[in-house]
Amino acid sequence: xxxxxxxxxxxxxxxxxxxxxxxxxxxxxxxxxxxxxxxxxxxxxxxxxxxxxxxxxxxxxxxxxxxxxxxxxxxxxxxxxxxxxxxxxxxxxxxxxxxxxxxxxxxxxxxxxxxxxxxxxxxxxxxxxxxxxxxxxxxxxxxxxxxxxxxxxxxxxxxxxxxxxxxxxxxxxxxxxxxxxxxxxxxxxxxxxxxxxxxxxxxxxxxxxxxxxxxxxxxxxxxxxxxxxxxxxxxxxxxxxxxxxxxxxxxxxxxxxxxxxxxxxxxxxxxxxxxxxxxxxxxxxxxxxxxxxxxxxxxxxxxxxxxxxxxxxxxxxxxxxxxxxxxxxxxxxxxxxxxxxxxxxxxxxxxxxxxxxxxxxxxxxxxxxxxxxxxxxxxxxxxxxxxxxxxxxxxxxxxxxxx
Amino acid sequence: xxxxxxxxxxxxxxxxxxxxxxxxxxxxxxxxxxxxxxxxxxxxxxxxxxxxxxxxxxxxxxxxxxxxxxxxxxxxxxxxxxxxxxxxxxxxxxxxxxxxxxxxxxxxxxxxxxxxxxxxxxxxxxxxxxxxxxxxxxxxxxxxxxxxxxxxxxxxxxxxxxxxxxxxxxxxxxxxxxxxxxxxxxxxxxxxxxxxxxxxxxxxxxxxxxxxxxxxxxxxxxxxxxxxxxxxxxxxxxxxxxxxx
Ligand SMILES: [Mg+2]
Numbered sequence: 001x002x003x004x005x006x007x008x009x010x011x012x013x014x015x016x017x018x019x020x021x022x023x024x025x026x027x028x029x030x031x032x033x034x035x036x037x038x039x040x041x042x043x044x045x046x047x048x049x050x051x052x053x054x055x056x057x058x059x060x061x062x063x064x065x066x067x068x069x070x071x072x073x074x075x076x077x078x079x080x081x082x083x084x085x086x087x088x089x090x091x092x093x094x095x096x097x098x099x100x101x102x103x104x105x106x107x108x109x110x111x112x113x114x115x116x117x118x119x120x121x122x123x124x125x126x127x128x129x130x131x132x133x134x135x136x137x138x139x140x141x142x143x144x145x146x147x148x149x150x151x152x153x154x155x156x157x158x159x160x161x162x163x164x165x166x167x168x169x170x171x172x173x174x175x176x177x178x179x180x181x182x183x184x185x186x187x188x189x190x191x192x193x194x195x196x197x198x199x200x201x202x203x204x205x206x207x208x209x210x211x212x213x214x215x216x217x218x219x220x221x222x223x224x225x226x227x228x229x230x231x232x233x234x235x236x237x238x239x240x241x242x243x244x245x246x247x248x249x250x251x252x253x254x255x256x257x258x259x260x261x262x263x264x265x266x267x268x269x270x271x272x273x274x275x276x277x278x279x280x281x282x283x284x285x286x287x288x289x290x291x292x293x294x295x296x297x298x299x300x301x302x303x304x305x306x307x308x309x310x311x312x313x314x315x316x317x318x319x320x321x322x323x324x325x326x327x328x329x330x331x332x333x334x335x336x337x338x339x340x341x342x343x344x345x346x347x348x349x350x351x352x353x354x355x356x357x358x359x360x361x362x363x364x365x366x367x368x369x370x371x372x373x374x375x376x377x378x379x380x381x382x383x384x385x386x387x388x389x390x391x392x393x394x395x396x397x398x399x400x401x402x403x
Numbered sequence: 404x405x406x407x408x409x410x411x412x413x414x415x416x417x418x419x420x421x422x423x424x425x426x427x428x429x430x431x432x433x434x435x436x437x438x439x440x441x442x443x444x445x446x447x448x449x450x451x452x453x454x455x456x457x458x459x460x461x462x463x464x465x466x467x468x469x470x471x472x473x474x475x476x477x478x479x480x481x482x483x484x485x486x487x488x489x490x491x492x493x494x495x496x497x498x499x500x501x502x503x504x505x506x507x508x509x510x511x512x513x514x515x516x517x518x519x520x521x522x523x524x525x526x527x528x529x530x531x532x533x534x535x536x537x538x539x540x541x542x543x544x545x546x547x548x549x550x551x552x553x554x555x556x557x558x559x560x561x562x563x564x565x566x567x568x569x570x571x572x573x574x575x576x577x578x579x580x581x582x583x584x585x586x587x588x589x590x591x592x593x594x595x596x597x598x599x600x601x602x603x604x605x606x607x608x609x610x611x612x613x614x615x616x617x618x619x620x621x622x623x624x625x626x627x628x629x630x631x632x633x634x635x636x637x638x639x640x641x642x643x644x645x646x647x648x
Pocket of ligand 1: 424425428601
């Protein structure tokens with residue numbers, strides 16, 4: 001196979017996959033019974049290019065979105081604040097989704113670091129509990145102290161502003177369908193907790209169910225993949241083999257939404273304060289996503305869904321092969337480089353360097369198949385086969401263990 | 404199922420309405436799976452419309468999945484609407500309102516071809532009529548009452564009910580349980596005046612009982628369960644072929 005550019009790969013392979021998502025989303029929206037009472041909120045940052053892709057799909061196919069589709073300036077950070085607000089205003093504990101998010105995101109941070117991330121305020125080191133590791137209880141104990149008054153007020157102010165932003169985006173609809181990349185639908189849970197008067201649901205590219213006791217019941221659907229993990233028997237589950245790629249694909253060159261400011265009476269997020277943010281939400285020239293947009297804008301122009309349904313099976317085969325059995329060329333094209341954890345704090349994921357065949361099979365990495373392919377080791381095929389065999393054996397082993 | 408079930412159940416003098424489930428109670432399916440019938444109907448519709456059957460089949464199956472996703476998101480306990488399902492499947496293929504109408508017609512035809520009357524249910528209806536009871540149908544389905552009427556006329560040669568209530572029209576289902584109170588209100592009667600009969604344990608026995616209705620469970624035979632299983636196995640390669648998981 002000849003080396004191909006990221007843009008070519010995007011146009012031939014990722015384009016039909018993205019178009020299939022758009023078609024499925026359109027179809028779902030068409031089946032909403034009261035479209036006037038629902039708004040699809042495409043969640044920043046990934047949702048911004050997703051909305052742009054959906055709009056291009058509509059233009060090319062001549063379809064209209066059955067339901068209003070608008071961006072929502074959000075992040076786990078901004079969505080967490082309204083879920084925490086009732087506890088900060090009264091003496092209730094943090095609600096389940098808010099508490100779980102604190103646990104997932106901050107259990108290795110001190111309360112001072114967590115307060116900084118949530119409010120932007122530095123907590124005086126002398127405040128009791130400031131250096132303790134964050135748990136929902138210890139954080140709440142710190143935040144209700146007089147010394148944390150400013151931080152608490154800022155979290156509540158930011159919560160109110162996000163509230164105003166979300167309600168403005170919803171445009172009076174009582175049902176908000178959050179459209180996002182995935183994977184667990186956490187934002188939906190947080191929004192449902194922070195906005196108990198709204199009906200909240202989530203439409204994701206892919207979804208893995210992560211049970212959360214006591215969390216609000218938010219219908220959450222993975223429109224391309226909805227399962228418990230990769231299986232060689234389900235082609236679309238390959239997205240779960242390299243989920244960082246999907247996140248990276250839709251991540252625009254824009255900062256995460258952290259705060260909202262009141263600018264002459266308008267509530268504006270830090271993201272929208274970046275000059276030309278709308279253009280920056282579009283794919284960079286020469287990127288895989290630019291290729292996918294070329295498919296949506298040009299290959300699909302004047303076509304119907306039939307074209308998408310014809311192109312998608314081949315595209316899925318090709319994507320699956322490139323992720324599961326990558327060549328050095330695939331590894332180069334699909335390399336996502338360094339990714340930020342991004343929750344108002346420092347920390348990154350980086351593509352790991354080759355450390356030998358044993359290391360390649362172990363540990364948590366973004367894409368171990370890519371690591372193997374990049375190393376141009378003669379063991380490439382056996383190693384890739386070992387990984388695939390492991391995935392294939394998993395359900396069998398699970399059954400044997402249960403028997 | 405027999406008239407005795409009814410005789411026993413209506414011994415209470417308060418019972419004035421016989422409510423029957425439609426599918427696998429009044430009319431019996433041949434055991435084909437839903438997916439099998441969707442594919443059969445979409446292929447028939449594609450032939451009539453002169454289009455490729457594969458995309459139409461794929462869109463029909465997708466619309467089914469998404470209809471129930473949308474229900475869960477927007478109106479839990481309600482049911483999908485047949486006309487919306489057909490339009491959501493045909494519009495992206497550029498087939499318009501005509502395409503949706505053809506698909507709907509083909510689905511009804513495909514369904515009708517797989518149904519036969521259940522003489523025991525018809526005897527039960529006759530018995531209830533003799534006793535001067537009102538007879539209604541309560542069905543969990545995406546069909547409207549009009550669709551069900553059309554289907555009954557084809558399969559039974561008559562429409563034997565005073566009223567037909569479908570989960571799609573009412574916006575509540577037997578499975579979710581909400582339909583029984585709504586039907587009682589629509590009928591202007593107390594719950595203890597109803598006796599409901601059907602083949603599904605939760606939808607036709609447990610939930611009407613919980614709503615204060617009399618209820619009798621009349622399941623299909625073990626033999627039918629085996630036939631259904633064989634159809635499920637036959638459907639597997641079809642599901643793989645149309646890419647439906
Ligand atoms: Mg039934």
